[in-house]
Amino acid sequence: MLxxxxxxxxxxGTAFFIAGTVGLLRFPDIYCRLHALTKADGLGLxxxxxGxxxxAGSAGEVFRIALVWFFVAVASATCGHLIARYARQSAGxxxx
Amino acid sequence: xxxxxxxxxxLLALAIVALAVAALSVRDLFAMIVLFVxxxxxxxxxxxxxxxxxxxxxxxxxxxxVTGALLLKTLHHLRFVSGTLGQQAALGVTPVxxxxxxxxxxxxxxxxxxTLGLAVAFLGAPAAGPGFDALVAEAMPLSGxxxxxxxxxxxxxxxxxxxxVVVLLAAVIAVWQIERGLSDAPAPAMGEVWQGFGRLAxxxxxxxxxxxxxxxxxxxxxxxxxxxxLAAVGLLLLLTRAYVPQPGHRGIxxxxxxxxxxxxxxxxxxxxxxGRVAFEYPLEHAKTLILLIEGLVTISIAVTLAAxxxxxxxxxxxxxxxxxx
Amino acid sequence: xxxxxxxxxxxxAVFGIGLVGALCAQDRLRRVLALKLCSVGAGFxxxxxxxxxxxxxxxxxxxxxxxxxxxVMVSATAVALALIRRLQxxxxxxxx
Numbered sequence: 397m398l399x400x401x402x403x404x405x406x407x408x409g410t411a412f413f414i415a416g417t418v419g420l421l422r423f424p425d426i427y428c429r430l431h432a433l434t435k436a437d438g439l440g441l442x443x444x445x446x447g448x449x450x451x452a453g454s455a456g457e458v459f460r461i462a463l464v465w466f467f468v469a470v471a472s473a474t475c476g477h478l479i480a481r482y483a484r485q486s487a488g489x490x491x492x
Numbered sequence: 493x494x495x496x497x498x499x500x501x502x503l504l505a506l507a508i509v510a511l512a513v514a515a516l517s518v519r520d521l522f523a524m525i526v527l528f529v530x531x532x533x534x535x536x537x538x539x540x541x542x543x544x545x546x547x548x549x550x551x552x553x554x555x556x557x558v559t560g561a562l563l564l565k566t567l568h569h570l571r572f573v574s575g576t577l578g579q580q581a582a583l584g585v586t587p588v589x590x591x592x593x594x595x596x597x598x599x600x601x602x603x604x605x606x607t608l609g610l611a612v613a614f615l616g617a618p619a620a621g622p623g624f625d626a627l628v629a630e631a632m633p634l635s636g637x638x639x640x641x642x643x644x645x646x647x648x649x650x651x652x653x654x655x656x657v658v659v660l661l662a663a664v665i666a667v668w669q670i671e672r673g674l675s676d677a678p679a680p681a682m683g684e685v686w687q688g689f690g691r692l693a694x695x696x697x698x699x700x701x702x703x704x705x706x707x708x709x710x711x712x713x714x715x716x717x718x719x720x721x722l723a724a725v726g727l728l729l730l731l732t733r734a735y736v737p738q739p740g741h742r743g744i745x746x747x748x749x750x751x752x753x754x755x756x757x758x759x760x761x762x763x764x765x766x767g768r769v770a771f772e773y774p775l776e777h778a779k780t781l782i783l784l785i786e787g788l789v790t791i792s793i794a795v796t797l798a799a800x801x802x803x804x805x806x807x808x809x810x811x812x813x814x815x816x817x
Numbered sequence: 818x819x820x821x822x823x824x825x826x827x828x829x830a831v832f833g834i835g836l837v838g839a840l841c842a843q844d845r846l847r848r849v850l851a852l853k854l855c856s857v858g859a860g861f862x863x864x865x866x867x868x869x870x871x872x873x874x875x876x877x878x879x880x881x882x883x884x885x886x887x888x889v890m891v892s893a894t895a896v897a898l899a900l901i902r903r904l905q906x907x908x909x910x911x912x913x
Contacts, residue, residue: 467696474689481683501820505827512831512854516838521846528850535831535857538824543875544864547883551860555887559853559894566846566898573902573909591843599840607833614825614862623867623876640877641884649881656885663892670899674906716888793888800895803902 402450409443412436426483434476438469501541508534525563532556545712546641549704553720558797561727565801572677636778638710645714646782650771654760657753657789660796664749671804682731690732697725705790709779715786719793726798737806745799745806752792756785821865828861845904849897856890 419432445465449458511531515524532555539548628640628648635643645653701721708714729735737745759781760771768774773781831854838851860883867879 463696467693470689470692474685477685478682497820498823501823505823508827509830509834512834516834516842516847516851516854521844524847524850528853531854532857535861538827538861539864541820542824542864542868543871544867544880544883547860547864547880547887550884550887551857554891555853555857559891562891562895562898563846563850566902569902570846570905573905591841596841600837603833603836603840606836607829610829610832611826614829623869624878625869625874625876628877629874640874641880644877644881645884649878652881652885656888659889659892663896666896667899670896670903674903714884716884797891800892803899 398450402447405443405447405450409440409447412440412443416440427480430476430480434472438472441465441468441472497541501538504534504538504541508538521567522564525560525567528563529556529560532560546714546717549712549717550720553717553724554797558720558723558801561801565803568680569677569803634775634778636773636775636782637708639708639712639714641712642708642714642782642786646785647771647773647778650756650760653789654753654756657756657792660793661749661753664796664799667800667803668805674804676804679731679733687732690728690734694725694728697721697728701725701790701794705786708786709783715789716793719790720797722790722794723797723801726794727801730798730802737802739806742806745795748791748795749799750792752785752789755788759785819870821868824861825865828858828865830858831855831861832858834858845901846898849894849901852897853890853894856886860886 413436416433416436419436420429423429423432442465445461449461452458452461508531511527511534515527515531518524518527533552536548536552536556539545539551628644631648632638632640632643635647637643637646701718701724703718704713704721705715705718706713708718726735730737759773763769763771763773763781766774835851835854835856835858839848839855842848842851863879863883863886867876869875
């Protein structure tokens with residue numbers, strides 16, 4: 397039962413990743429693409445991490461998965477910000 | 493064929509080959525580096541599938557992370573020199589001398605023949621020749637550690653590892669000489685969010701790097717993986733400008749470059765002095781010696797990789813930016 | 818179809834692609850990257866050679882060799898990139 401639930405979570409997370417990728421390929425400009433990627437992938441990652449944590453054997457593993465999730469989430473948010481910032485600056489829309 | 497993971501393997505292998513082709517054929521150099529980083533991470537994933545987690549860690553941290561950072565830094569410098577820094581796409585930053593199509597075709601045909609020969613040799617090779625696994629498994633109790641790869645790296649084939657540390661040392665000496673007097677490209681301003689991320693990530697990276705070093709004795713990890721992760725601390729410090737290399741710090745940096753090699757060679761000499769072969773550690777001290785060497789080598793690797801990223805030797809700034817022109 | 822066959826052929830393909838790139842690419846940066854691809858391809862072959870059918874542990878000696886190779890490759894790459902930066906600066910000075 398637990399395994400089935402975990403598999404469902406992972407599948408749902410994968411669906412979010414696919415949605416984000418479709419957004420990356422289909423959206424017209426860099427801001428829309430970032431919007432699709434950062435939001436969909438953030439949720440997808442959280443769902444997959446949750447699913448994998450359910451399957452983990454020990455508390456230590458769950459803790460490590462949580463740490464991985466936290467730092468990937470923070471890093472991807474920072475990357476999204478840096479890309480948007482760079483795009484804004486090189487387009488010449490004022491500098492902040 | 494019933495194993496569903498075969499489908500995953502096939503897709504992953506296809507993606508790796510496609511990314512290699514894409515990285516070499518895309519016109520934008522920035523896109524080339526990004527594709528290469530994805531390629532490296534997927535290769536690391538493939539090596540996990542081949543039950544080589546140590547190699548995967550090393551490839552992800554050193555082969556992809558540090559190499560990617562080095563490539564990006566060089567691209568930034570080249571675009572600064574060629575005056576294309578403000579442009580969105582980075583197309584060919586080095587001058588191109590046209591090569592006759594015939595030469596290119598002949599080269600490509602030559603490469604194709606070599607690859608074909610390799611493929612024939614690979615497919616015709618015996619399925620599983622005798623490896624070193626039995627020998628290593630037999631000698632493991634004598635190594636002082638529980639993880640075979642660490643045992644091979646730091647004990648059975650320690651000469652290789654010593655020379656590897658020497659190669660890193662030679663590289664940083666060469667880079668400092670080549671870059672002597674070269675003017676630095678201005679570092680891009682990255683903003684407050686990046687600074688905050690740096691502050692948050694720094695302590696975590698230090699913990700992860702030390703953990704990788706420590707866990708290397710019984711599980712995948714070790715000096716090179718830990719050193720590369722700690723080198724990321726150096727990169728973050730340099731990029732957030734929390735640390736700006738000063739000319740006065742050159743002595744400390746040189747000491748850190750040599751530390752690993754010196755400790756490694758010293759242990760070998762001391763062991764050899766006790767009537768043994770150079771890397772035949774006495775069993776009761778083997779674990780201590782290996783951890784000592786690994787710890788010092790890790791510091792050396794971390795500082796050396798960060799110095800390779802920084803490039804130019806920190807010298808006093810003179811007016812005009814050139815001190816030997 | 819076992820992983821060693823799939824990834825062995827994948828490694829040979831990557832090596833070949835890198836070789837073509839190293840000889841035929843026009844841009845210096847791309848040529849260095851092509852050599853790095855060659856080294857990854859060679860690493861694939863060594864790791865495949867060390868692989869054993871799952872219950873058996875893989876051969877640790879080639880693994881140690883590949884780790885050594887990765888570190889040597891990053892040193893060589895760093896020196897090559899420093900040479901490229903120097904060359905480019907010299908050429909830019911000549912044009913002035």
